[in-house]
Amino acid sequence: MTTIESNLQGVRQRLERACAAAQRDVRGVTLLAVSKTFGPEDVAEAVAAGQRAFGENYVQEGVEKVLALRGMVSGVALEWHCIGPLQSNKTRLVATHFDWVHSVDRLKIAQRLSEQRPADMGPLQVCLQVNIDGGANKAGVTPDALGELARAVAALPGLRLRGLMSIPEPSDDPAVQRMLFRRVRELFDRLNAEGLAMDTLSMGMSDDLEAAVAEGSTLVRVGRAVFGYRPRKAPPVTSSPAP
Numbered sequence: 001m002t003t004i005e006s007n008l009q010g011v012r013q014r015l016e017r018a019c020a021a022a023q024r025d026v027r028g029v030t031l032l033a034v035s036k037t038f039g040p041e042d043v044a045e046a047v048a049a050g051q052r053a054f055g056e057n058y059v060q061e062g063v064e065k066v067l068a069l070r071g072m073v074s075g076v077a078l079e080w081h082c083i084g085p086l087q088s089n090k091t092r093l094v095a096t097h098f099d100w101v102h103s104v105d106r107l108k109i110a111q112r113l114s115e116q117r118p119a120d121m122g123p124l125q126v127c128l129q130v131n132i133d134g135g136a137n138k139a140g141v142t143p144d145a146l147g148e149l150a151r152a153v154a155a156l157p158g159l160r161l162r163g164l165m166s167i168p169e170p171s172d173d174p175a176v177q178r179m180l181f182r183r184v185r186e187l188f189d190r191l192n193a194e195g196l197a198m199d200t201l202s203m204g205m206s207d208d209l210e211a212a213v214a215e216g217s218t219l220v221r222v223g224r225a226v227f228g229y230r231p232r233k234a235p236p237v238t239s240s241p242a243p
Ligand SMILES: *Cc1c(COP(=O)(O)O)cnc(C)c1O
Pocket: 034, 036, 057, 083, 084, 167, 205, 206, 207, 221, 222, 223, 224, 225, 236, 237
């Protein structure tokens, strides 16, 4: 068994245990394997082990992998999720190569993605990134501005609003992790009660997926626990400028 295959097995077991503890059906939680900084061969290895959904942070790198994998695995449909910070000049690449975007936090970006989405690809699946703990330099819409953005995004023809994504500050305390994830879920529930039909809560990573599942996550984004430590240094996931 390859390392990636056994890592994937380990993560699936963690998800099963977390779902059992939360009395949830494990089929209600999608595992997104975050392949940023890893090569196409690593992704192909994960595909061979049954993984189908992959997350990328850096648009250019992601697009290269999307194209490379087309030539490496044939007859297997992969799903590509853009989970990193989005700049206006990269929206076209995202709209034409990805299936999902988790990191929309501004209407202007959403409008560009909607306009640039090729009609024959169907709508781009979108989550709004929420800045749940108020980190000043963090990406994400504030909870106060979320409702207005969500309603505007839901109305864009090239997009389908699927849910919310959040990256709380890391904490070693599971109670703190859960409290922050719970806040995201409460925002999600409130917006749905107001008429938005969202079905995706993208929260939980290698170190806190159990807490996220306990609070209702439907999609965990897992990098290191699947692929191992990243071979080169990646910018922080929060897109905060270097100090
Ligand atoms: C890198 C990254 C992940 C995965 O993080 P790990 O701690 O390696 O599991 C998840 N979400 C986002 C947005 C990321 O940038």
